[in-house]
Amino acid sequence: MAALFFVNGFTYTNVVPWLPAIKDGLGLSNAALGTAIAAMPFGALLTGMLAGPLIGRFGSGRVAVASGVLGAGVLPLVAAAPGWGTLAAALFALGCADAWMDPAMNAHALRVQLRYGRSIINLFHALWSIAAVSGGLVGASMAQLGVPLPVHLGVVAVLLVAAVLAASPFLLPGPEHAERGIGGGSTQGPRELLRRARPAVGALLALSLLLMLAGAIEDAAASWGAVYTHGELGAPLMLASLPFIACQSMMTVGRLTGDRLTDRFGAVAVARGGMLLAAAGMAGALLWPQTAPTIAGFGLVGLGVATLFPLTLAAAGEIPGVRSGDGVVIVGWLGRLGSLTLPPLVGMVADASSLGTALWLVPVGSLCAVLLAATLRPRA
Template sequence: MVVLFLVNGFCYTNVVPWLPTLKSELHLSNTALGTAVAAMPLGALVTGLLASPLIARLGSGRAAVASGLLLALTLPLVAVAPGWWALASVLFVLGCADAWMDAAMNAHGLRVQHRYRRTIINTFHAVWSIAAVCGGLLGSSMAGLGIPLSAHLAVVALLLVALTLAASRGLLPGPEHAEREGRVALPGGARAPRPSMRAMFVLLALSVLLMMAGGIEDSAASWGAVYTRDELGANAFLAGLPFVACQALMTVGRLTGDRLTDRFGAVTVARSGALLTAAGLATALVFPGTAMAIAGFGLLGLGVSTLFPLTLAAAGDVPGVRSGDGVALVGWLGRIGFLGLPPLVGMVADTTSLGVGLWVIPACGVVAATLAAALRPRS
């Protein structure tokens, strides 16, 4: 199970430090780069709901393996994209595979959490963050050393295929709802129940919260390197460090998030983290500098660390809704944050500056703090 989160976290993050290089080589504006990056969440949004029938048919474990293989095999195509349309098309396919894998591996992770009878979903996402840090560091190192992007991504793809195939041997057997029987109101049959209006309202609130969490988390990947290089004049290696700092402190937050959640509750943990996110990046924007940018994106990562896993876990435990359906629906709607925020930041940046455009992110932190009440457990 852990390996699936590792594969998902390590894959695209190898590309992130190369975004400034791709921007220069393909002669893209900030808006063009933002819209190309937004093709990933667009692909997830267009096809994300297919994760629900995929999980119902194959089971969450096998669905995660199949989509993980597609994710890995598509990755090297980023290096051979000759222009904006090709790059956006490859990222679109990556977004489709990522959405299916994300829903499936989180649904399977929730099954494991139910067997443990305590919060462990943050730890799975901590593994994702560790893998993302390693991917970001590897990408930064390869970019700094001048290693060809095509060779770099080809080797990464082979490694991910091998890991995904190895992970397929350690999946939980049985039906998806087995661990939830007796905990929530859920029919025992395979047919999807019709959610109540209350359940739909909860799912909608969780979806908006996930939009904010996704947009915040994605900002370091989409704009951290570009902001540090183009606005602050950092070199190629330093330009990749805001993303690495974000993922490193996100890992710390997720490794400690399970204990904090069990002690203080999901609402308190998520709300405090959202406010820390807003304050950290806002401070870095008020006092611009390379060191401040790295620190600001690091605090952003620490603050947002538990929002994504706690929201998906809450979506998988909505009474009367199958885990796979809840996770797939909230994950699908939450992709709007990944889709809408990069172009929004890019358009504001082209009109004013990227430093001004990034103020969208602290605003998302304030909205997330307000919506954290949706994480309250329900029976």
């Protein structure tokens, strides 16, 4: 199970450091590159709801393995793309694979957690964070050393496929949702999936909004940390990346310790405490606009938001009367849909005033998450 989370976090992050080289090699404009990259979330949104029927028909373990192989297999196509269309198509396929693997591996992780007898979902997401950072570092190192892109991504693809296939025999056997005692698999499509989940629509929408906030707060450091630190605080470029590094590092720490805290204090208390910490960290950084407090503030944001994403997915997989895979798929899909609107909102507010003003949306969103955290309370 851990191997699947590592593979998912490691796959696309190997591509990210190569994006400037891909842009130059294909002669793309900034807008063209951005549009090609946008094919990834578009593919995820367009096909993400298929994950529920796939999990119901084949089981979360098999879907996670198959989509992991698909995602790794697409990497060489990214390297070999001769033009914009092929690049966009490869990234579209990568988005589809991620949209199927993400709910499948989380649904299977919930099965493992139920058998384990205590919270371990945060540990899996900690491994994902470590893999994401590792993938970026490997990609940057290969680019710096001058290793050809097709060689790099080809070798990575082979290793990832081998890792996924090696993990396959260790996944849980038996029917899906056996640990919860809910009805077995189904081949019904997305419309039927939504119809069956209708009685729990309030909980699903609340958890989806909570997942949107988690994604937006996590994204703040990646999207705006360097821009704010360099553009508005005048920090050198060498220091401008530190808000993101601090956020990711502290997020990993939070996820490594999150399961123990969840077992002791409960998901609601952990989420509320974390989001209050995130709000305080971002507010402190904005009220004290200097480089060091800003880096520390983004670090606190990462520590505070660390458990919100895994705890929300875990709650989505435990809604009474809704099968684990269906709950995770619906909440994850709606969460992706909302996350596309929040980063542009920050940009529009920043253009109308300043980025420092726009980033106040982070503590506001954190406080909204505090109110919504009651949705994480286990249901009878």
